[in-house]
Amino acid sequence: MSSQRPSSARPSDHIDSEQPDPSIAQPKLGLSGYLRFFWRQLTSMRTALFLLLLLAFAAIPGSIVPQRSSDPNGVVLFRRNNPDLYPVLDGLKVFDTYTSPWFSAIYLLLFISLIGCVIPRARHHYLALRARPPRTPARLERLPGFSSADTAADAATVVDTAREVLRAQGYRTEVYGDSVSAERGYLRETGNLVFHTALIGVLVSVGIGGGFGYTGQRVVVEGQRFVNVLGDYDSFNPGRFFSGEALEPFRISLDSFDVDYETEVPEAFGMARNFRANVTTTEPGADPTTAQVKVNSPLDIGGTQVYLLGNGYAPTITVRNPEGDIVWTDSVPFLPQDASLTSVGVIKIPDGLSEQLGIAGFFYPTVAQLESGALVSRYPDLVDPLLTLRVYTGDLGLDEGVPRSVYVLAVDELTPIAGGGADEPALQLGIGDKVDLPNGLGTIELDGVKRFASFDIHHDPSQVWVFLFAVLVVLGLLTSLFIPRRRVWVKAVRSGDGWRIEYAALARGEDPGLERAVEELAQKHAAAIALRLNP
Amino acid sequence: MTPVFVSISLIALFSAMAVYTLAFIAYTLDLAKRSAPTRVAEAAVTQHRGQATALLERIAADAPVTGRSRELKVAFALTVIGWGLHVAAALFRGLAAGRVPWANMFEFSLTATAIIVGVFVFVQFWQDLRFLGAYVVAFALILLGVATVNFYVDVIPLPDALQSAWLVIHVFVATLGTAFFSLGAGLSIVQLLQARREAGRSAPRFLATLPSAEVLENLAYRLILVGFVFWTFTLIAGAIWAERAWGRYWGWDTKEVWTFIIWTIFAGYIHARATRGWRGSRSAWLAIVGFSAVMFNFTIVNLFFKGLHAYSGL
Numbered sequence: 001m002s003s004q005r006p007s008s009a010r011p012s013d014h015i016d017s018e019q020p021d022p023s024i025a026q027p028k029l030g031l032s033g034y035l036r037f038f039w040r041q042l043t044s045m046r047t048a049l050f051l052l053l054l055l056a057f058a059a060i061p062g063s064i065v066p067q068r069s070s071d072p073n074g075v076v077l078f079r080r081n082n083p084d085l086y087p088v089l090d091g092l093k094v095f096d097t098y099t100s101p102w103f104s105a106i107y108l109l110l111f112i113s114l115i116g117c118v119i120p121r122a123r124h125h126y127l128a129l130r131a132r133p134p135r136t137p138a139r140l141e142r143l144p145g146f147s148s149a150d151t152a153a154d155a156a157t158v159v160d161t162a163r164e165v166l167r168a169q170g171y172r173t174e175v176y177g178d179s180v181s182a183e184r185g186y187l188r189e190t191g192n193l194v195f196h197t198a199l200i201g202v203l204v205s206v207g208i209g210g211g212f213g214y215t216g217q218r219v220v221v222e223g224q225r226f227v228n229v230l231g232d233y234d235s236f237n238p239g240r241f242f243s244g245e246a247l248e249p250f251r252i253s254l255d256s257f258d259v260d261y262e263t264e265v266p267e268a269f270g271m272a273r274n275f276r277a278n279v280t281t282t283e284p285g286a287d288p289t290t291a292q293v294k295v296n297s298p299l300d301i302g303g304t305q306v307y308l309l310g311n312g313y314a315p316t317i318t319v320r321n322p323e324g325d326i327v328w329t330d331s332v333p334f335l336p337q338d339a340s341l342t343s344v345g346v347i348k349i350p351d352g353l354s355e356q357l358g359i360a361g362f363f364y365p366t367v368a369q370l371e372s373g374a375l376v377s378r379y380p381d382l383v384d385p386l387l388t389l390r391v392y393t394g395d396l397g398l399d400e401g402v403p404r405s406v407y408v409l410a411v412d413e414l415t416p417i418a419g420g421g422a423d424e425p426a427l428q429l430g431i432g433d434k435v436d437l438p439n440g441l442g443t444i445e446l447d448g449v450k451r452f453a454s455f456d457i458h459h460d461p462s463q464v465w466v467f468l469f470a471v472l473v474v475l476g477l478l479t480s481l482f483i484p485r486r487r488v489w490v491k492a493v494r495s496g497d498g499w500r501i502e503y504a505a506l507a508r509g510e511d512p513g514l515e516r517a518v519e520e521l522a523q524k525h526a527a528a529i530a531l532r533l534n535p
Numbered sequence: 536m537t538p539v540f541v542s543i544s545l546i547a548l549f550s551a552m553a554v555y556t557l558a559f560i561a562y563t564l565d566l567a568k569r570s571a572p573t574r575v576a577e578a579a580v581t582q583h584r585g586q587a588t589a590l591l592e593r594i595a596a597d598a599p600v601t602g603r604s605r606e607l608k609v610a611f612a613l614t615v616i617g618w619g620l621h622v623a624a625a626l627f628r629g630l631a632a633g634r635v636p637w638a639n640m641f642e643f644s645l646t647a648t649a650i651i652v653g654v655f656v657f658v659q660f661w662q663d664l665r666f667l668g669a670y671v672v673a674f675a676l677i678l679l680g681v682a683t684v685n686f687y688v689d690v691i692p693l694p695d696a697l698q699s700a701w702l703v704i705h706v707f708v709a710t711l712g713t714a715f716f717s718l719g720a721g722l723s724i725v726q727l728l729q730a731r732r733e734a735g736r737s738a739p740r741f742l743a744t745l746p747s748a749e750v751l752e753n754l755a756y757r758l759i760l761v762g763f764v765f766w767t768f769t770l771i772a773g774a775i776w777a778e779r780a781w782g783r784y785w786g787w788d789t790k791e792v793w794t795f796i797i798w799t800i801f802a803g804y805i806h807a808r809a810t811r812g813w814r815g816s817r818s819a820w821l822a823i824v825g826f827s828a829v830m831f832n833f834t835i836v837n838l839f840f841k842g843l844h845a846y847s848g849l
Contacts, residue, residue: 045810056799063792268691295695
């Protein structure tokens with residue numbers, strides 16, 4: 001193996017490393033030699049570059065094909081539309097691109113390569129920080145920014161004033177005989193190391209820290225409340241290392257839900273804005289406090305964020321048996337289907353009447369009739385609300401112990417008695433209306449219409465770490481790109497009876513301002529000498 | 536007042552486009568003049584006479600700094616005037632809407648091109664890059680044309696999802712980054728052509744009056760570095776906003792994916808500069824690919840890809 005050690009502990013194909021002598025023949029490698037060879041390959045600049053570009057390329061399919069993580073319905077749709085292509089892509093994990101083995105392999109290799117690069121450089125930088133600036137080269141003429149000037153001062157004055165000027169400019173200096181060797185910009189390499197280490201920090205925080213969090217969803221109707229325990233969620237996705245203790249005990253009651261509708265700008269008439277959920281929150285040992293949850297403005301409570309992600313109408317419906325006794329009453333969230341909030345919902349009444357009753361409803365906040373006779377909502381606010389109900393009887397399947405969605409009614413297994421093909425038309429109710437159910441089953445009444453809010457509840461303890469590392473990424477990037485690192489030498493040389501001063505510099509990394517910096521140094525130095533000679 | 540402001544904005548915009556068109560013509564005339572026989576003779580001498588090469592090359596490289604043609608002066612003056620009108624168009628659009636003028640595709644295009652031309656104008660204080668004028672102005676004109684014909688939408692109030700201080704910061708910095716990337720890509724294109732010429736292959740004659748490929752590469756690199764810092768900030772600001780608006784800081788939304796891809800390509804570009812064998816034309820290609828990805832992200836992804844960044848207004 002070549003024993004040549006790169007001067008800055010950078011990869012051997014870094015542009016600032018010395019070019020390896022191609023005439024040196026490689027000896028035969030043993031196992032450890034091969035391992036070292038592969039390690040050097042993995043940590044080379046070329047490999048890092050290749051992996052970076054490969055990572056960019058590998059991220060593309062995930063933006064073209066719907067992803068399970070961000071668009072599960074899109075995946076279902078894709079499967080329906082491309083039944084032949086779906087299994088192939090699914091086998092390649094394209095629907096989970098960013099957790100797929102091939103994508104993970106690329107970024108893990110990239111980060112191993114990065115770590116392999118950062119560690120030796122950090123060690124080298126630590127030593128450099130403690131070392132003195134290197135000895136002045138014997139011949140400065142060949143270096144960039146070389147210039148020279150005759151001086152009336154002697155060598156001691158030249159060296160002394162040069163040292164002063166350089167120190168004032170933030171250089172570390174060291175005197176070697178009649179010359180000063182100076183170096184500055186150590187922060188550039190520090191920034192570079194901070195940048196790359198912080199990237200590792202981001203990855204680790206996301207990978208491990210994210211596992212301690214959870215996300216959950218819950219629909220809350222005005223006047224109802226949500227308690228942060230597992231059983232009170234509509235859906236819940238725990239992280240890998242989640243335990244029930246992570247649920248902070250708190251309670252949120254939805255007092256009211258308000259929306260403004262645009263009425264002034266004709267192009268945006270009816271556009272809903274300023275959604276706000278007015279809530280009362282209670283934490284253990286504290287008085288209840290009121291708060292507002294808005295889009296772009298989540299509620300922070302007990303290290304948990306509560307986001308407002310959706311809203312809609314929840315008609316309050318009461319069903320009575322023929323004797324007039326209430327057998328069922330509730331505010332049922334209806335899911336919005338369009339911008340004018342045409343909404344659909346399902347009511348299941350297994351007990352209390354002579355038969356099990358399933359009801360599929362449409363709710364129109366401002367009802368209008370199309371030419372075809374179909375009803376639609378034409379404005380999202382409650383101007384002329386109408387609830388239409390198709391009523392079915394039969395076995396709702398609630399007694400089989402099989403979980404069923406509250407938003408879906410399996411009408412194929414039921415018998416329609418109003419609407420949906422039955423002799424009687426669908427029931428229609430305005431607010432306060434009460435109508436008879438077919439077959440003398442009883443009555444149904446629309447007592448009122450409330451609003452509901454759907455909340456996303458997130459807890460992610462790694463978030464703050466990701467943020468801190470991201471800030472370090474930016475700071476590291478700024479210092480590593482814009483602080484020049486350079487060595488400068490000032491040397492007094494005998495010239496006839498007097499002395500001549502020589503200046504030269506060497507850039508370490510990108511340094512477009514190097515030559516100008518040497519010129520400025522020479523000017524300042526001349527001024528300092530003049531001041532010293534003629535105070 | 537809104538309809539009045541909208542009209543003023545559109546009048547200013549169409550005037551700006553007319554002035555830019557004149558500027559483009561003047562820039563092109565300047566390039567044509569640079570290809571004129573006197574220069575060509577110089578270039579020919581450069582290529583055929585060994586000993587004199589170095590000296591003549593130097594004169595040629597210095598030419599744009601010392602002697603600026605009348606056409607170029609007119610072109611740049613027109614660019615500044617057009618830019619003034621362009622900025623007025625963006626300002627009045629913002630006044631009409633009562634918010635920042637970048638909340639849909641039309642407004643993004645309007646403001647982004649204003650920022651690109653603005654960066655081009657102000658960069659002249661640092662380096663004389665007037666020879667990129669034809670490229671910059673043509674780019675702005677095409678984007679503005681597409682914006683007014685295909686992307687135009689009326690002023691409507693901001694949806695809740697966009698009501699955030701981050702709209703101001705995140706989008707503005709992204710556009711600023713785009714401006715620097717576009718100039719960097721322009722320089723890289725000229726660099727590639729210049730490298731062809733320097734290698735003795737056929738290339739447009741006016742290149743003889745432009746800086747050497749190495750100088751162009753260094754300039755491109757420094758502009759792209761600035762763009763990269765802005766882009767990094769955009770990525771982080773976007774993540775913070777996503778956390779506030781959607782409840783997660785990163786979710787591989789299509790736009791997030793492409794922002795990440797662009798960041799990675801330019802990270803690759805910066806590494807390429809520091810990798811032996813990749814400095815020069817190879818890294819220039821990466822700069823061009825990176826900027827193409829930025830434009831792809833702005834147009835194709837906005838219009839045709841499904842995702843949460845659905846604010847084109849179309």
